[in-house]
Amino acid sequence: MMIYAGPAPRPARSVLCRLNPSLLKGFSFCVAGAAFFLAAAFPVRAGEGAAQPPAEAAPAETATETQAPAAEAKSDDTLKIRLLMAREIQEDRLPPLSLLDIPPPDDGLAGAQLGVEDNNTTGRFLKQEFILDTVENANSDELVAEVSKKVDEGFPFVVADARPETLLKLADALKDKDAVVFNVAAPDEDLREENCRVNVKHTAPSRTMLADALAQYLAWKQWRNWLLVVGPAPEDKAFADALKRAATRFGLKIVNERVFEYEPGSRRADGGFEQIQQQIPSFMQDAPDHDVVVVADEGELFGEYFPYRTWISRPVVGTAGLYPTTWHPAVELWGGTQFQNRFQRLAKRQMRPIDYNAWTAVRSVGEAASRTNSSDAKTLIDYMRSDKFDLAAFKGQKLTYRAWNGQLRQPIFIATPKIHVTVSPQPGFLHEFSELDTLGVDRPETKCTAFQ
């Protein structure tokens, strides 16, 4: 178990108040003290019902220099909002093909940490303090038990990076508590549909959202004829199903479908390319003409073999080549530069999609807290479910949760490993209420009834 209370370099997260001046440029993120001190220095007038502390401004310079006294000053009227990052360690998961894609040990967690920092920068004006704790376990039942215990101890906001079955167990274990689970990793459709839970929010996009985002761009390009290559894993088949649904929705055609059976074997070997450059073209022989090769390989175990090795010269899209994603480390749109910089300074690496999903989860709680001026779990959860809620999250428009299944509506980047190519929804894909609902399962087709 680890306590996070500021950008202390790992593994020293238990140190409550470590300060790195070069990172912070004059702000103490030693949360307890700073939140109190700065709240006193900068009182705030919220639109409605916010606290109105006396307006005694402290000198700006003092804020930069006075960390020690601030750390000592504990205030009881600071609202404390506790979040928990729950990570299921998935030891059986094979590493991806490319060394560039190996997940860092703090994948997702660093995003949650940045979210807490950003919340606290705002919180210091509002006398709100956000605290992040973490539980990690490879055993699903133990993880659920630990999280339940933490929820009882006052951590109602759970940011979960877990398998779908664990997520459901967790949601059911918490169903009688004022708590909410943010799913930041699992794209599974059933979690949002027949197995939806009213106490789960999904900041991770669903497979249909990702597939629709990609398909809209292929439709825009008029790359209508797809050759679909599907891996043997159940997740690969699930993503292939989402791609087929997207093709049907947007008038595209799968001219041929092939299952790529393989034994992963050892990821690392002194060699490999000699055989692969023979194997992939021969696998792709004798296909009907197609505009694009669409690969469904969620584990990233073989898809990267396809670009530049196909039988005929066609672009590769799907999980390899051009791919849909919630976040990309090269994105600088809509103020993204500063966001990327803050993350880089904190985590000493680039932001990955799960980091972004965890950040939006934590920021959702922060947004609800600043708008309601409350730390009460039920108040915040109700606010996040209301139509007043919206989140600015570097996507050029407000993000909101779908009222019928708790899925975060969001634009999806379509990118190469180096840079974004476009952002979906694409121009011309219209919707009665929100163009973002052209991505994924929409209200009229949902199988989720828990929210009614």
Place this chain on the structure above:
Amino acid sequence: MKRQSTGLALALLAGVMLAFSASNALAYRVFVSNEKENTISVIDSETLEVIHTIKTGNRPRGIILGNEGKWVIVCVSDDNKLQVFDTQTYELVKDLPSGPDPELPILHTSGNPLYVSNEDDNLVTVVDIFENRIITDIPVGVEPEGMGMSPDGKWLVNTSETTNMAHFIDTESLKVIDNVLVDSRPRVAEFTPDGKEVWVSAEIGGTVTVIATESREVLAKINFEIQGITKDAIQPVGVRITSDGKKAFVALGPANRVAVVDVATREVERYLLVGQRVWNLGFTPDEKLLFTTNGTSNDVSVIDTASLKVTKSIRVGRYPWGVVAAPN
């Protein structure tokens, strides 16, 4: 006879010269920063043509006049400084220091100092534009952006994009006195000419919040609705209010419209179709024309403020961002 004709010719010549200088007196130079091109386009407000292009540092964004209209001062964000150009000769006068990633500058009503928001370090930097030095930094919220100066020079209002607040800074003590929560991603803060209200646009929230300067109470939130445009695309950024305090113009980003708002009633009177992703607005000194920067269509639209008609679109550099007009 001959004398008479000479006299006539002289009179004619004088008339022509008079006419020429008169038309010259009406023309202003409009400076448009082109974020992606690293240039400033200079437009003649009379002919509505680009008459010059100034090469700038990297990523020119916020742009204002200084030194009694002799200077145009622009944030070159990726170079972490400001540049000063002569409004007549277009020559680079000097650089001014700022914090990292300066975005929007504003001058004190007395003409000095300059306050600039640094998007990447949560600070507003105070700069002496004549002595070329940083006076101090003022800590604010995450991603400082909009800068508004009250007409009496007493208040500086800075908005922070991710903290969603308008920070009220006392220009005497250079301290943050109060913070007002507004809607998501506040961009621009603009005082009414009487100084009683400050209007803050919220790009993602889709609103303009009207705040009382003295009490810091939220007086109203202005919403925008355009038939055929989804709410998500209505993203208010630039706000300009006429000096008689009657009309406000609000640029609505990817809705490709400028809203005309009655300041007294806070009702939207009409929407003017301009170029794509309209962000910032600038009046000519006589306020007869309003220029809009249309980022994704690489042009500025010209609005006739009397007839409320969009009269022309002028091609400028890539991704025009900010605009300011100088007397000739």
